[in-house]
Amino acid sequence: MSIFIDKETRLIVQGITGREGSFHAQQMKEFGTAVVGGVTPGKGGTDVAGIPVFDSVEDAVAATGANTSVIYVPPPFAADAIFEAVDAGIPLVICITEGIPANDMMKAYQHVKAAGARLIGPNCPGLITPGAAKVGIMPGSIVTTGNVGVVSRSGTLTYEAIWALTSAGLGQSTCVGIGGDPIIGTNFVDCLKAFQEDEQTEAVVMIGEIGGADEEAAADFIKNHMTKPVVGFIAGTAAPPGKRMGHAGAIILGASGTAADKIAALNAAGVPVAGSPTELPALVKQGLDRVKGWPEAISGKRQPGGECCAKAQSTADAFSVHASEQSVVPEMVVCPGLSANKKDVTE
């Protein structure tokens, strides 16, 4: 299995006749996604590379039975496109558009939640389940089927991580880009929860960045609810406070949202954090080895707050000192919880 999208996904593309929409509709189709229709008001009855175009999402759903929508419409109209998709009964909406006003997104987010739908993004690269479906803009060529789940706030940095995994022979179950805006529909915890419940996923790579407190919330969730190994990377160790680093959400405000805090929180939850994306595969392999050599972990008997976590806490303390020195990014931090041999821990 996978999370959020699979072979049952029937996708419509909102903004299909635009430059990005038409290009990516074809890319998604070539990848094997069931792209059943597109929507551009006023262009109903035409087609884009054989994909039928409708005047409204309602029409598209009635004609195709679509269950997923991806949005490529320009920022001034994108929040309204989310409302339209949800009101047409689409349960999963992925918004790629970058630059949507936060005030519009707050209203859209509330509407999505009230309808019980799921929104991924905005300002995200979408998601990809190798061998089944791709929704968004991730390059299909870098993925391969496997058992590592990937969740990230970034776009190209995610590709870097996926490529490192693929090159090391580690395939992926699903890769999700959750987006770099302050208001996003699906956060780390939502994805981690889905990966924990997903049979195919055996380990998770989580890529965070400065700003907000979603990584800290994720660390808390991992500590209390996850038995599968999680490894991390946090971008922005070298970022100065008060400067927005491209993403609207990537800004250190006051004392909160720093990379050092996030790394410390993850370490304390037993999550090793790589110093470079290229080191992620080695950490994933160690995590998987641990699962194979430690049956309690697989069967879910590992108790939250138990011995593993207590020891991880002390390791994390050591590394958090490291991380706070600006010049030193933590080396591959291997937490005791991920070590197959407990004796290694005490050495």
Place this chain on the structure above:
Amino acid sequence: MKIHEYQAKQLFAEYGITVPAGEVATSPAQVAEIARGIGGPVMVKAQVHVGGRGKAGGVKYAADAVVAEEIAGKILGMDIKGLTVTKVLVTAAEEIVSEAYVAIVLDRATKRPVLMVSSEGGMDIEEVAAKTPEKIHRLAIDPAVGLRPYQARNLAQKLYQAPKLVRQATDILMKMSDVYWDLDASLAEINPLITNSKGEIIALDAKITVDDNSLYRQRRIADMRDLEAEEVSEVAAREADLSYVKLDGTIGCIVNGAGLAMATMDLVKRYGGEPANFLDIGGSSNPQKVVSAMRIILSDPKVRAILINIFGGITRCDDVANGLVAAFDQLGPTVPIVIRLVGTNEAEAAAILADMNLPCAATLDEAVKKAIELAAVPVTA
């Protein structure tokens, strides 16, 4: 986007919130003239986009116009946290009976604007928030409904007892909410909100930050941008539609994607170098953007090497390569350049760049190390 205090006060005043009489000035002589016009004691306040102006000596009391002129001479040109003061606001000095804090800020956790009030406003509000968080009262505003008058009134009652003050404060909070929504703010703050012995409530300071994503429909705010208050290179980058932040190091970075751009900076630091900037050329692969990026980075005299790191998804590597060829033709860079181009149309890019004999690297770590090595080589005159 941040606007200055004098601009924020003008906006609040238009919504009917009382602010002290005042005007902005760029010279001591002008300050003296404004102070004479106000009559009596004034405050001279540096207009810069950083917090903690008061503690840095950028806000001073002057008993009369002569003193104000003298003080303005010291504040104008002053450096506050790396920014030079070019403007001061001269306002009537108000008598202060009490100082409160009121703000509406976008809250990521609740995904709503949060209204915060505290009866202990002033310069030490951050300390109040840290040490006695119970003295700050919060309310998440429903984005579909907006702030209801009863909600504003309940919070106003946390600030004042006298019914006349509660009524005024309720009105001010409702107006702040209007400012927040009408102007697409991500922050609207008054600190301190003072009372005087006449029982009036006055906004002694004002801060408004507007969501960058909304500037397309907030033209008036966009036009308030003070180009003098920003780095010249950052202004040029915005005009070229590049996301750029200037830093102090020697390794110039050109990257696609914000996360990857941050990770690239982090690795420069990790391997012992110092990044000169954050620069994201964005998702499109317009070759002209590469030329603009190169021009901005080369204008930084500290840059000793440039690292170009592109992971092509939407961005096509051959477009970036064509941009590089154009940049070399037009700019003739004199510092070494390390290139890593992987992903979409990587082979085509390699063919385009084959003649140029540039140092290339396959992995991110390799590219970073190479750039640091080249930056360390002394420049031969």
